[in-house]
Amino acid sequence: MIAFDGIHKSFGDVVALDGVSFRAEDGKITGLLGPNGAGKTTALRILYTVIDQDSGTATVDGFDTHRERQQVQKRIGALPDAHGLYPRLSSRENIRYFGQLHGLSGSELEGNIDELIGLLDMADIADRRTEGFSTGQRVKVAIARALVQKPQNVLLDEPTSGLDVPSTRAMREFIRRLRERGVCVLFSSHIMQEVAALCDEILVMSRGRLVAGGTPDELQRQTGKETLEDAFVTAIGSEEGLS
């Protein structure tokens, strides 16, 4: 369970988040939709504890992201925008490192790694050094590394960005499986179809504000539009930055 209450965050004169509040429930996929620069990445970064908000509270399973940073870190798995790997380590070693940092070891850790390698269909690259991997292969390792501790809350920043069609489909399938396990999934995207196809709850962001939110049906009703696509455009006020 993720809660965001009245969050403000500025970088110098630039207001990145201007009073944003939302909830993301367990067993649901919540999508943050908005054009580039809407504040999606900033919101996720506050949640996965690498930056602090100026005001407001953000909690994960009731733990404050600022004051109880390590408690939050234990409960989340996050794929940040930057997901560089260690090129001289194999996929498995990259994943194992993060598992160990979560305090896992022995058969529990190895079991989790093998399970993710199977789920993400990456047995062929599991024991290769990650130097020279394609974008798709990198994202798979980065996802496995982020989720090796089987977190209850999963934060994904543009998880399908740069992926080809088969990889994108596989990623969506993977996200659905997380929901089946009762995980709280919050992901960001600027791709309307993706959010529409995947999400139980959609949060539409624009210029640091939440401009609409709800299930796909609710969104259509709120904006009085026939299609979800028109609903997004109406909510954001322009088509700029969406695809």
Add this chain to the structure above:
Amino acid sequence: MKAPSRFRTVFAKEVVDNLRDRRTLAAALFYPLLGPAMILLMIYAVGQITKRAEGPLQLPVRGAEHAPHLIAFLEQNHVAITDAPDYPEQAVSAGDVDLVLVIPDDFATSFSAGEPAFVQLIIDESRDEARTKVRRAELLLYGYGRQIGSLRLRLRGVNPSVGDAVVVDRVDVSTPQGQAARILGMAPYLILVSLFVGGMYLAIDSTAGERERGSLEPLLINPVKRSELVLGKAAAVLVFTTVALVETLVGLALILNYFPLEQYIGARMTLPPSALLSIFLICLPLMIFVVAVQMMIASYTKSFKEAQNYISLMLLIPAIPALIMAVLPVKESLWLVLLPTVGQQLFINQILRGEAVTGSYLVLGSVTTLGVGIALLVMVARRYRTEGILFR
């Protein structure tokens, strides 16, 4: 099974990761050997120059038949006369021979007539290694000229010493030991360089490099205290630094204790294991300091390249006192030993010369260096707690 601590996990990962990096390995294993190799090379070079000065002087002469008396004089003075090449000037400028003495056809005529008789000495002034030979040849020719001149004056009933208005008596006090000590004077700086080089790539790779390749943000999301991250990385850098230092010290010890130095510089210097251990212990606080400086620099720079530039520049700062110490005899003083890197260079110098190190200075210098090092590490850990570590 208990999970290893976060500190150990970070430490082990950095060590394994960097053992696979050729650049890091070269820096830790190969570069530190360059210092002792350089000293060996200089000892060899000095030995060659000394040896050349002591053996008979090989002097190519053209027209020896015009001055049999001069040739006899030279041969009496340990000169081995050899045939001159066909084109003496080309041969000297090409470096085939160091010098050539040319005695012209009219030498005998002028000589018998009591007029100045000219000989040509063809040399290349820019070649340092020929300098001692040239000097010996010049002195001998000058000596011969004076000898003949004196004889002529005596024949005319004049006291030859009338011509000696001023007599210069050179007293050369340089000893082979002095030369050896000068070469060894570089050792403290070489040790310092090995400390900086050993862990440099790891220090950069694990901070600026981590940010550059985009693996820092994912790393920081893990439930690990930032101080544990910094300490784990620092410990890994320290291991590589230690390896480099030990290598340099062992190399030095091998040269001083087993290489037949006396054949080259006429003196024997030894570095007993106790001195080696003292140098190592003196370097311990210095290693912490060096690791902290490198991580500090690398955590503020944007890229691997930038960090590398600054850290390389850092190496020049302790080189300044090192150079001054090599040229001028620097007396230890409190403010000098309190400066990290300077104090340690002084102490190592004293140990190499077999002098006693002042205990109070040693303690103060070590504590200061260690203190500054720890303070810098705390600052690095602070830096890791800020948002700035990710975005700049």
